[in-house]
Amino acid sequence: MLSFRASTQVTSPAAVEGRESLQKIYHLLEAKGFQTRMEGVGLLLDLCKTSPQLISSNIVQIFDYFLLRINDSHKKVKQKALEVLAEIIGLLEDALNPVMVRLVEGITKNLNSKDPGVHAAAVNALNKSIAHLELSHQWSQLSGEALLDVTERITVLVEWVYARSPEVVQRYALPVLWSCLENKALPVRSANVCAVVTKLACALCEVMGTQLIRCAESKPPHVQENLSSLLGW
Incomplete structure (x- = not known):
């Protein structure tokens, strides 16, 4: 008689918390309200500081959402996203390599902005990106x-x-x-x-x-x- 041993896959609390954090970011970044989208941008920055490994491990999917905010229809969201990006580049460094070219491409679309805040944020983000690109030999x-x-x-x-x-x-x-x-x-x-x-x-x-x-x-x-x-x- 064959016996089967039931196996239970145990998910650590940290893994569950990580998945929940990612889902919250995605939800906030694609929200209809611009203030909620700004909250999502802020949460991403916080997680880059507190859980860089979580962000690095999911970098492509996360930035599929975040790139939309760099070119958001609302100038306040766009400016905040560009300002946060400048900080993120310094925090994540090489982890950004898979998405770096797409990010810089998104930044350049804002360099002609007539809004002084958006323009200044884009210039700063571009300068930070250039420093990173030098390492992409x-x-x-x-x-x-x-x-x-x-x-x-x-x-x-x-x-x-x-x-x-x-x-x-x-x-x-x-x-x-x-x-x-x-x-x-x-x-x-x-x-x-x-x-x-x-x-x-x-x-x-x-x-x-x-x-x-x-x-x-x-x-x-x-x-x-x-x-x-x-x-x-």
């Missing part, structure tokens, strides 16, 4: 679909970041361009490969001018040829 090691995804996002950021910190663009955007021109993206079966790489090359050419040519001179001949072909030089 691993982007230059990407290939294939991941490289294309990063390339599309970086293109959006080049103009804004270069105006404030050109050395950062040269440090993290140029390696991505060189990676593309070294054919690392070409194995991807996508008709958009050339278009994506061309947009990045044109964006860099727009802000760097002839300096881009000088930077390319240190690269292999086929990289220089690919760049010239894309830009029509």
Whole structure:
């Protein structure tokens, strides 16, 4: 006769509390009332301080909600989210890597805001982000679909970041361009490969001018040829 031993999965109080905290954040961040959404932004900051591991372990899902508040329809929510983001970057550091490019992309959409509070908060958040992006050298090691995804996002950021910190663009955007021109993206079966790489090359050419040519001179001949072909030089 076979005997079966019943097994009971025990969930720790800390795990239960963590799930409840996350659900509360999600609920608050997508609430209809702007004051409630602001409360959600504040709660996220508190948890980044008190439970950074919880936030880090669920970073992608949490920031799917939080990114909406960076571009909230209510300027008070938007400003608070940007101000909180500047603090969060310093608290979570490398844990933000999976969402960092999306965050900076969201920040740049607010740099043209006519509201002085939103604009100032966006500038501060961008400056904090730039300092973090300097550490993201691993982007230059990407290939294939991941490289294309990063390339599309970086293109959006080049103009804004270069105006404030050109050395950062040269440090993290140029390696991505060189990676593309070294054919690392070409194995991807996508008709958009050339278009994506061309947009990045044109964006860099727009802000760097002839300096881009000088930077390319240190690269292999086929990289220089690919760049010239894309830009029509």
